[in-house]
Amino acid sequence: MATTTKVSALPLDYKATQKPRTLWGDAWRRFRKHLLAMLGSTALIIIMLGITFGPLIWTLDPTYIDIVDSFSGMTAEHPFGTDNLGRDTLARVLYGGRVSLAIGVVAMLIGILIGTLVGLLAGYFKFLDSPLMRLTDMFLSLPLLPLLLVITLLFRDSLRVTFGPELGIFILTVIVIGCLGWMPTARLVRGEVLSMKEREFVVAARSLGAPDFRIVRNHILPNVLSPVIVSATFSIASAIITESALSFLGLGFPPDFPTWGRLLFDGKDFLTLTPALVLWPGLMISLTVLCVNFIGDGLRDALDPRITK
Amino acid sequence: MGQYLLRRVLIAIPTLLVISFVIFAILDLSPSDPVGNLPLTIPAEVREKIRETLGANDPFLVKYVKWLNQFLISEPLNVIEKITGTKFPGSEERLRYLSWQTRSPIIDLILERLPQTLWVVGTAYMFAIIIAIPIGVISAYKPYSIFDQVGTFLAMIGFSVPTFFTGLIFIIIFSVNLKWFPSIYDTTHRVTDIESFWVQMRQIFMPVAVLTLFFTAQLSRFTRSAMLDNLNQDYIRTARSKGLSERRVVIRHALRNSLIPVVTLVALGIPQIFQGALITEQIFRVNGLGQLLITAVQGGDLPMVQALTFIFAVLIVVFNVIADILYALVDPRIAYH
Numbered sequence: 240m241a242t243t244t245k246v247s248a249l250p251l252d253y254k255a256t257q258k259p260r261t262l263w264g265d266a267w268r269r270f271r272k273h274l275l276a277m278l279g280s281t282a283l284i285i286i287m288l289g290i291t292f293g294p295l296i297w298t299l300d301p302t303y304i305d306i307v308d309s310f311s312g313m314t315a316e317h318p319f320g321t322d323n324l325g326r327d328t329l330a331r332v333l334y335g336g337r338v339s340l341a342i343g344v345v346a347m348l349i350g351i352l353i354g355t356l357v358g359l360l361a362g363y364f365k366f367l368d369s370p371l372m373r374l375t376d377m378f379l380s381l382p383l384l385p386l387l388l389v390i391t392l393l394f395r396d397s398l399r400v401t402f403g404p405e406l407g408i409f410i411l412t413v414i415v416i417g418c419l420g421w422m423p424t425a426r427l428v429r430g431e432v433l434s435m436k437e438r439e440f441v442v443a444a445r446s447l448g449a450p451d452f453r454i455v456r457n458h459i460l461p462n463v464l465s466p467v468i469v470s471a472t473f474s475i476a477s478a479i480i481t482e483s484a485l486s487f488l489g490l491g492f493p494p495d496f497p498t499w500g501r502l503l504f505d506g507k508d509f510l511t512l513t514p515a516l517v518l519w520p521g522l523m524i525s526l527t528v529l530c531v532n533f534i535g536d537g538l539r540d541a542l543d544p545r546i547t548k
Numbered sequence: 549m550g551q552y553l554l555r556r557v558l559i560a561i562p563t564l565l566v567i568s569f570v571i572f573a574i575l576d577l578s579p580s581d582p583v584g585n586l587p588l589t590i591p592a593e594v595r596e597k598i599r600e601t602l603g604a605n606d607p608f609l610v611k612y613v614k615w616l617n618q619f620l621i622s623e624p625l626n627v628i629e630k631i632t633g634t635k636f637p638g639s640e641e642r643l644r645y646l647s648w649q650t651r652s653p654i655i656d657l658i659l660e661r662l663p664q665t666l667w668v669v670g671t672a673y674m675f676a677i678i679i680a681i682p683i684g685v686i687s688a689y690k691p692y693s694i695f696d697q698v699g700t701f702l703a704m705i706g707f708s709v710p711t712f713f714t715g716l717i718f719i720i721i722f723s724v725n726l727k728w729f730p731s732i733y734d735t736t737h738r739v740t741d742i743e744s745f746w747v748q749m750r751q752i753f754m755p756v757a758v759l760t761l762f763f764t765a766q767l768s769r770f771t772r773s774a775m776l777d778n779l780n781q782d783y784i785r786t787a788r789s790k791g792l793s794e795r796r797v798v799i800r801h802a803l804r805n806s807l808i809p810v811v812t813l814v815a816l817g818i819p820q821i822f823q824g825a826l827i828t829e830q831i832f833r834v835n836g837l838g839q840l841l842i843t844a845v846q847g848g849d850l851p852m853v854q855a856l857t858f859i860f861a862v863l864i865v866v867f868n869v870i871a872d873i874l875y876a877l878v879d880p881r882i883a884y885h
Contacts, residue, residue, distance in 0.1 A: 275701075377566055380868065382860030384823045388845050389853055390574060480710050484827055487712045488842060500712075507716055507831070510731075514720045521713035529708035536704075 266465075269541040276537020279530035286527055290336035301330040301497055320515040322505065332519050335497040339479055340527070342413055342498075346478035349417025351424055351471045355463075358428025363436060363455055372429070375422045383419050387481065390415050391490050404493050412485065416478050424470045431463040465542035472535035476528045483524050499524045556872050560865050567861045568619070572612050575854050618645050619858065623655050630659065649849040657840065658855070664735050665836030669825045672756045676763030677814060683764070684771025684810075685803060688779060699768065706765025711824060715758045715831035722754060729753050733834040755832045759824065763817065770813050774806040808879045815871035819863040 258264075270276060304324045314320075319328035361371035391411060398407035435441060436459070444454050479499075485491040486500025494505065499520040506516030590598075599605055606614070623645055629635060644653040687696040723731040730751050739745045778784065779802050787797045826838035833839075837856065844852035 275704075377563055377570075380563060380567055380861060380864045381570070382819070382823055382857055382864060384826055385841055385853075385857045385860050386571070386574070388842070389857060392845050392848075393575070476708070483710060484712060487827065488830060490845070503712060503716065510716065510720055511724050514724065517713075517716045517720075521716060525705075525709040525713055528710070529705060532704060532708050 266538075266541045270537050273537035273540055275533045276541075279533030279537070282526065283530040283534065286336065286523070286530070287340070290333050290340065293333040294330065297330055297333060299327045299330040301326060301334045302495055303327070319519045320513050322509070322513075322516055328502075328516060328519055331497040331502055332499070332523055335499045335502055335520060336523060336527075338409070338492070338496075338498040339482060339500070339524070342409065342416070342482045343475040343479040343531075345413045346416040346420065346482075347471055347475045349413060350420040350474050350478070351467060352421075353418065354421035354424025354470075355428050355467055357421065357425040359432055359455060359459070359463075361425065362429040362432025363451070363459065368429075371425075375425050378419070379422050381419065384481075384484065387415055387419065387485060388488065388490055391485060395490075405496055408492050408496075412482055412491065416481050420474055420477065420481075424467065424474070427466050427470055428463050431466055432459055435459050435462050465538075469535055469539045469542060472531060472538055476531040476535070479524065479528055479531070552876060553873060556869055560869050564862065564865050567865070568616060568858055569612065571854060571857050571861065572615055573608075575850050575857075576608060576611060615854070619855070626653070626655055627659070630656070645851060645855065647844070647849055647852045649844065649847045649852065654852055654855045657852070658837065658859070661835060661837050661840045664733075664834055665822065665825055665829070665838065668733075668752065668755050668828070668834055668836065669759065669821050671752065672759035673763060673814075673818070673821055675756065675760045676767055679760070680764045680767035681771050681807075681810070683768040685775055685798065685806075687768070687772040688775030688806075689798060691776060696772075699772075703765040703769050706761055710827075711758050711762050712827050712831060714761060715754070715828060718754045718758060719831070731832065733832045735835050755828050755834060758831075759821065759828055762824065763821065766817075767810070767813070771806065771810050774809045775802060778802045778805045808875065811878060812871045812875050815867050815874055818867050819860065822860060822863060 304326060305321070306324060319332060321327055322331075357371055357375065361368045361375075391408075394411060395408065398411050401407060402410060441454060441458050444458050449457075482491065482498065483500030483503065486498050487504045489504055491504075492498050492501050494501070502520035503517050503524075506513075506520070509516055626644065645655065646652065647654050647657060650657065683699055687693075687699045690696060719731045722729045728750070731754070733751050733755060737744065737748060737751065739748050779798075784797060784802055787801045788794075792801075822837065825834075825836065826841065828834070829836045829838035830842060837859075841853065841856045843849075844856065
């Protein structure tokens with residue numbers, strides 16, 4: 240009797256200690272070992288918490304004008320200083336971060352969606368491959384920054400009328416950045432799909448009579464997910480930079496609506512008076528982009544199934 | 549090879565046509581008015597007349613074909629005439645493509661601004677290549693050494709920090725605090741003697757440094773990964789076991805092969821840097837092409853914007869072709885089909 244309990248107890252104990260290893264668990268394990276990526280994620284989480292909850296703690300109104308207290312420098316009252324109208328830079332940086340990050344994420348989603356769709360279609364359906372790749376090549380040959388400038392300038396007013404000044408520009412910027420940034424993802428996904436299509440498990444699924452849609456959804460899409468995630472991370476970074484560049488050239492959001500790029504644009508005329516005006520928003524852009532890039536690097540290493548540590 | 553070249557060039561032509569159509573369409577469909585900037589005192593009939601003479605009321609396709617004809621045939625002839633000083637038959641009747649803002653021929657304005665951009669961008673690109681390749685090679689030769697780690701980290705910062713921020717930081721440090729370099733690039737400055745040359749060097753330093761930093765970050769990483777791929781190949785082991793010196797193995801064998809993708813990247817990067825210079829020119833007030841584009845965009849000067857955007861697109865397509873041809877030239881493994 241005693242021996243049987245012992246024998247049955249062993250596998251029970253064994254099961255309890257050895258958790259099943261999952262794909263995402265493995266990825267997380269590898270990601271944790273990437274020091275810079277972990278640092279990046281921590282810093283990014285802090286930044287995100289800051290811009291989400293910061294305005295609740297730092298309750299100064301970013302649009303409150305206090306002309307007497309302009310260019311105050313870094314004081315206890317205004318830790319990041321104030322601008323030419325006496326508006327608090329810390330409050331403006333916090334609000335600006337919301338817009339900049341929101342643009343980064345939404346533009347990335349649009350770009351990734353289009354890119355993945357085009358890539359899947361081009362890779363999976365042979366008759367679509369050539370026309371879609373031609374289209375991708377054509378988009379890659381468009382001069383992005385000049386076109387962005389032109390499109391924002393030309394369609395700004397009509398969208399402003401329809402959606403209001405802030406939302407209008409937001410929609411425009413996000414759509415334009417997304418629609419001009421999907422090409423690398425499309426190429427990447429197409430390549431992955433092409434190599435995936437001839438694999439045994441896809442052939443097996445097809446010979447069992449699975450329709451194209453199900454093959455793509457259940458067999459191909461999960462397998463191209465990791466490069467898509469990596470490319471999504473990097474495209475957040477580039478979307479943030481592009482939006483800041485647009486704002487920096489004076490063609491982004493309206494002046495009293497702070498985004499990081501806009502703050503830089505407004506601050507660059509007062510470099511000799513208070514460098515703090517460009518220092519903080521610039522640092523925030525750089526830090527955010529740096530963190531996102533490190534995370535992307537970490538994800539690339541972590542999600543690559545060929546590297547198994 | 550000749551056939552490959554020809555085919556590659558021929559493919560570029562429809563691409564260019566489509567791009568020109570897209571650029572033209574975006575700008576033409578936009579609600580921008582050529583007479584919008586004229587004084588409000590001009591009566592409506594006169595306004596309409598001006599619009600008519602500018603050809604703004606023509607049907608869309610007519611405008612496109614006119615534009616294409618102007619851009620592909622008339623303007624190149626104008627440029628050749630301007631540069632060589634010769635006259636082609638019919639040069640008097642040939643139209644000049646005019647800017648709405650300044651009423652002067654666009655091509656003249658562009659030719660006027662081009663040298664400034666080429667100077668700044670060209671110098672920066674050259675420096676970046678000179679600096680980046682050795683860094684990439686050393687990083688790859690001893691991967692994960694301290695040099696490599698520091699290099700990777702700096703490169704990451706180099707392409708994460710946008711040029712408009714590095715530019716402003718440079719101004720704060722070098723011209724506001726240290727007063728070493730002027731923050732504004734004076735394009736009227738002429739180099740005549742040693743002293744004026746020195747002034748030129750000082751004013752070009754910051755814009756060039758900002759752009760160099762950015763390109764170096766990208767190029768050095770790319771060189772590193774290309775080198776790493778090659779250093780692990782069998783032929784490197786063969787070269788070493790033949791008893792060749794390390795120097796020879798790295799430089800003659802590994803580097804030469806690694807430069808194949810690097811050369812393509814360098815060619816592909818040239819149009820990008822013209823666009824990157826847009827921002828740098830704005831920071832340091834260099835009155836180059838980028839600044840021309842921005843003032844044109846702000847002033848709603850459609851012909852100028854169309855011309856410049858199209859030129860940027862042409863640059864991209866042309867350098868894509870050049871990159872492909874270079875690739876085929878330096879890499880004998882590429883089959884021409």
